[in-house]
Amino acid sequence: MKAAVVVFPGINRECDMARALKLASGREPAMVWHAETALPAGIDIVVLPGGFSYGDYLRCGAIAARAPIMDAVRAFAAKGGLVLGVCNGFQILCEAGLLPGVLMRNARLKFICRNVYLRVERSDTPFTRGYNAGQVICVPTAHGEGNYVADAGTVARLEGEGRVIFRYTAPDGARAPEWNFNGATNAIAGIINERGNVLGMMPHPENHVEAAMGPADGRGLFQGLAEHLDRAA
Amino acid sequence: MKARVIVTLKSGILDPQGKAIEGALRSLGIAGVVSVRQGKVFDIEIAEGDRAVAEARLKEAAEKLLANTVIENYDVKVMG
Numbered sequence: 001m002k003a004a005v006v007v008f009p010g011i012n013r014e015c016d017m018a019r020a021l022k023l024a025s026g027r028e029p030a031m032v033w034h035a036e037t038a039l040p041a042g043i044d045i046v047v048l049p050g051g052f053s054y055g056d057y058l059r060c061g062a063i064a065a066r067a068p069i070m071d072a073v074r075a076f077a078a079k080g081g082l083v084l085g086v087c088n089g090f091q092i093l094c095e096a097g098l099l100p101g102v103l104m105r106n107a108r109l110k111f112i113c114r115n116v117y118l119r120v121e122r123s124d125t126p127f128t129r130g131y132n133a134g135q136v137i138c139v140p141t142a143h144g145e146g147n148y149v150a151d152a153g154t155v156a157r158l159e160g161e162g163r164v165i166f167r168y169t170a171p172d173g174a175r176a177p178e179w180n181f182n183g184a185t186n187a188i189a190g191i192i193n194e195r196g197n198v199l200g201m202m203p204h205p206e207n208h209v210e211a212a213m214g215p216a217d218g219r220g221l222f223q224g225l226a227e228h229l230d231r232a233a
Numbered sequence: 234m235k236a237r238v239i240v241t242l243k244s245g246i247l248d249p250q251g252k253a254i255e256g257a258l259r260s261l262g263i264a265g266v267v268s269v270r271q272g273k274v275f276d277i278e279i280a281e282g283d284r285a286v287a288e289a290r291l292k293e294a295a296e297k298l299l300a301n302t303v304i305e306n307y308d309v310k311v312m313g
Contacts, residue, residue, distance in 0.1 A: 058298070058299075059301055062298065062301065063298075066297070066298060095301065100303075101303065102301055102303050102304050104246075104247065104249075104304070105249050105250060106249075107247070107249060108249070109249050109250070109253060147247075149246065149247070149303075149304065150303065151303070183247075
């Protein structure tokens, strides 16, 4: 796995992300500044980390989505390259048109920073092959705008095509309004694009990758990606 | 040329900020407030003499950046 982590002004999770990627792959990812116009050669996954790019001005992720590097990310995704966006990275992918929908203010207007439970809906994607379908993982979340919204047709398509990859649930995997803490449509926490190579998710798997952090439930995502990419290489 | 671009949430899109403001207005005792929807105003000065061209350019700006047309509508007013 040769990863590139894109660094936008105002993001703050790039080091956590780089650490998780290195832990899974043994390789230091390339850190790519947003003003670059090309990705380093030989990259097989691009990661947009979390934080507050441009201070969340205008709309979360809106300005970062128009940064020079994003044309290269778009071209990379169009060729089938893997792209992962976490938290602000998910917001950027939606704003860039690489994923449908938008992340709105949390339903109860609060910034929510705590561990949440996610049901992994599919294990047959490069991002989730480290998990079993239906498995529930515990990962931290930290956002004020994670309330996934899309028009009814888009949501129906996402559901119909099995493109909802992570959903907020109770620890036993049951859906209930009190566990859908940000009010997201259908408790959607993460989605994939039509081709299956671009994933966006609000919670932070990169913050649960070692025993010292609590449960290491986020590790499966990075381990799965590393296995997928090393097999492909 | 001076222009104003107004961006508003589409109807049906939940606006928790508008709801919170609505509640605050009620608690201030301002009578008759039925509902509040929050939007954005951009005052833009554009170096362009032709009104139609300016308007077209600002529509492009709204489509590409100022509004997220998944959830928002926009209105461009060139004031001359």
